[in-house]
Amino acid sequence: MNRALNFNAGPAALPEWVLEEAKKTWMDFNHTGMSVMELSHRSKTYDDVHNEAITRLRNLLSIPDNYEVLLLQGGASLQFTMIPMNILTEGKVGAYVLTGSWSQKALKEAEKLGETTVLASSKDSNYTFIPEFDKNTIPENAAYVHITSNNTIYGTEWQDFPEGLTVPLVADMSSDILSRPLNVEQFDLIYAGAQKNLGPSGVTVVIIKKDLLERSSDNLPTMLNYNTHAKSNSLFNTPPTLGIYLLSLVLKWAENVGGVEAIAKINQQKAQLLYDVIDGSDGFYKGHAEKDSRSKMNVTFTLPTDELSKDFLNQAKEAGFVGLNGHRSVGGCRASIYNAVSLENVSQLAEFMKKFQQQVK
Template sequence: MNRAHNFNAGPAALPAEVLEKAKEELLNFEETGMSVMELSHRSKEYDNVHNKAISLLKELLNVPDDYEVILLQGGASLQFSMIPMNFLKSEETANYILTGSWSEKALKEAKILGETKTGASSKETNYDRIPELSEIDVDPKDSYVHLTTNNTIFGTQWPSFEFDWDTPVMADMSSDILCRPIPLEKFSLIYAGAQKNLGPSGVTVVILKKSLLEKIPDDIPTLLRYDTHTKSNSLYHTPPTFGIYMLKNVLEWIQEHGGLEGMEKRNKEKADILYKAIDESDGFYKGHADKDSRSLMNVTFNLPNDELNKLFLNQAKERNMIGLNGHRSVGGCRASIYNAVSIESCKALRDFMVEFQQQHG
């Protein structure tokens, strides 16, 4: 089969081995005579899948015992509302660090529910960098600090997490979770939609400190309370069973390929291939992100003019390179190179970039 070089921003590439496994088990999962999509979510067979996915997340991320792992629906966008709904008290202020469109959307939802402030922002330079820690205004009285670890549209990523703030830190990790090891203990809550690094769309992973659950007010609707889902092992209502099955398979694939250390090594190699092509192009390709803020997951760049951008994208598509269109906020091109994107796909794109420059530079 002639598989595309899939650089889609999300839903994104899945490992071929994971897709093959799903194909083999699709009609008859573990001799049940049914697809995993047909199993009761209360069945022993599905229960094993569900608990395995949670245990793998704990293992890969080294989740401490004082954290809970839950599997939800509604995407990261629902978390924009659930976090302030559960944790922003009327007399407190939530602090949002703005590094792109998704952090803006998170802030917009929080403003509906309570008082907010912006601790730092790189909007003035079209979100081309992550603010320095010295620029960020954090008050111990803040209800929480919210940040987005990777910005798909602008191609920026927090290079590290050296902060030591005396306030809970909530992080949207939708587009870079499991791409590298992280100091989870620095965060009170992290969340991620599955459709970039974890599996197909439809599942949202949330990992939060157990102590947060004591702060949830009584007047939050049942399904929008985090403690509803921790108490029921994410089985309060019917979960997205096929998505969780695929999540389990992706997590097993990550484990088999060296865990988060293996993913980081692989992702750095892929990113270096493309950033080197940009840096050695004498300005023909211009990256959007500052070098110190470059993302391992989303490589954003422009060519000298819109005409060349369009020609590049058209010719790339003819070569079976899919999803390279940049977002309208930045224009140009974007290669999303999440965990499942192969080194070979990145080399193919690099080779095309070099050839295209030779022809049109």
């Protein structure tokens, strides 16, 4: 079977090894006579799967013991609400850095629940860069500072994270978690939808400092209280068992290929291949992001005309490339090169881009 050259922005490519491993156990997991998705979430067999996923994530990201690892549902979009609901307490302000559509949506939800402020924004430039902000502008009564580490639509990414803050730092890492080394202790809360680098859609990872849990009021709706999930090891209700099993397999694959540092080196090579084509095209391909803000996960670019962009995408589709259309809100082209996208596939895309330019000339 020919596998697609998958550059989808999410749900995204999964490692082939993961799919093959899941296939082996599809009808009979660990001699139970059942698939993982048929197991009781209260069974010892599933409990091992659940805890293995959490342990692997802790090991790969070196998550300290004073952080809880939660496996939730609802995607990052639900976290836009849960974060202010749990930690934006009365008299406090939620401080946001706007770098794209997802940070805007996070802010919009917080505004419904409490007072907010925008520390910095690159909206006026159509989010072509990651803006800097002065730590001295953070309000004294700030509950947290919220950032989005990678912006899938615009192709920008924080190269370095804020340091020395006196308030909790919260980060949406849905599209670049596990793609590069990370000092978890810089953050008080990290959240990520799984469907880019961690597994299939349906699982959301939340890494939260234990002392931050103290802010969650007992009056919150049960399922929207972080303490509910922390106290029950994310087993208060039926979790997405198949998704968590596949998450565990993705994490095992990451271990097998050498961990986050090895993955980061390959990601750097992949991104460099495409940015070299863009930079060497004499303006035929124009990157959306400024060079010092470029994402290693989502390479966004346009061609000289909409007609050429359409022709490029049509020919790419015929050649077997999938998911290269830019987001509907900005147009153009986008190559999402998450961890599971191979260096070989990215190299093929780079060659296709070169040939297409030569063909037009």
